[in-house]
Amino acid sequence: xxxVNQSYPKNMDGSTAISDWxxxxxxNREPEQTKKLSQAIDLCLQQEEIHYVPYGESIxxxxxxxxxxxxxxxxxxxxxxxxxxFPSVEYGEISLKQVHDRVSPKVAKIVExxxxx
Numbered sequence: 576x577x578x579v580n581q582s583y584p585k586n587m588d589g590s591t592a593i594s595d596w597x598x599x600x601x602x603n604r605e606p607e608q609t610k611k612l613s614q615a616i617d618l619c620l621q622q623e624e625i626h627y628v629p630y631g632e633s634i635x636x637x638x639x640x641x642x643x644x645x646x647x648x649x650x651x652x653x654x655x656x657x658x659x660x661f662p663s664v665e666y667g668e669i670s671l672k673q674v675h676d677r678v679s680p681k682v683a684k685i686v687e688x689x690x691x692x
Contacts, residue, residue: 591636593620600646600655608652612642614678615656619663626667634662657685665690 584595
């Protein structure tokens, strides 16, 4: 059974400690892969306001939980980036065009496919 990990490293203000989270999931990743994941997270963080999925979790934390689950399944960096960005496209202010232009066309295609499901 797959479970979602809800225990993210936190900053003093209660926000998710992104660099600590990246360190935790990037044990076997190259620096360029870590940079790609950071680009996806940075795009999420550039939204004007904090958005939430229908059951109350922030879209960033929801995306991180999906990515963390996929990490345990040894998914590639492109898939993890799409997982991080999917909630921001589905429930937030991020467009597929922004994902395409600022992260990668492959990531945008995966997000679009998941949205269609």
